[in-house]
Amino acid sequence: MAPHELTDVQFALIVLLLPTGTRRGRPWNDHRRVVNGVFWKLNTGVPWLPDRYGSWKTLYDRFVLW
Template identity: 40%
Template sequence: MLRDGVISDELWDVLEKVMPQDAGRRGRPWNDHRTTLEGIIWRFRTGSPWRDLPEPFGPYQSVWERHRLWSTDGTYGRMLEAVREQSEVDDDEVEAILSIDSTVVRAHQHAAGARRDSVAAPADDTGGRIELHEFAGGARGAA
């Protein structure tokens, strides 16, 4: 089931004022900003790849490109500031709303077990414990 209509009309009235405009822009007119923003929200809410974005949000390439643009041109920052100005929420409450739940943040498998000493590892050391297995077996057999 596709869940659109996530952005309320009240919120959109605030956000629409800070969205980039087509005036003076070359090329095709943009797809609807609200639909595109809802597509971005859908993608991050579900954790799906961009390619799995449902058709009602438009081509995934366009939605991804707009997300990338808004990330670099300050649009997201302007959205946050506009919402802050219109709301009665203080900075601590905003941080609580935007905080990342650490139970879903994971490190890459190679991030575990990093060397803590300043001595460089030998060239043939993969960083894993597989090299130690042969020595551990030999030590037990000798005892």
């Protein structure tokens, strides 16, 4: 686990604040992976994103929505 990623305890604190799967259309991607990807991007500031965090567009769209 990288230093900027959420621990199990930290994620348990915010999981209730994240949207549930009650919307129409495609289901949400894994919230933990997306949140960790946003944190990685904000902490490093590099213009690229590792594959383990998924698509850059998913991270961007979710960041803007939240």
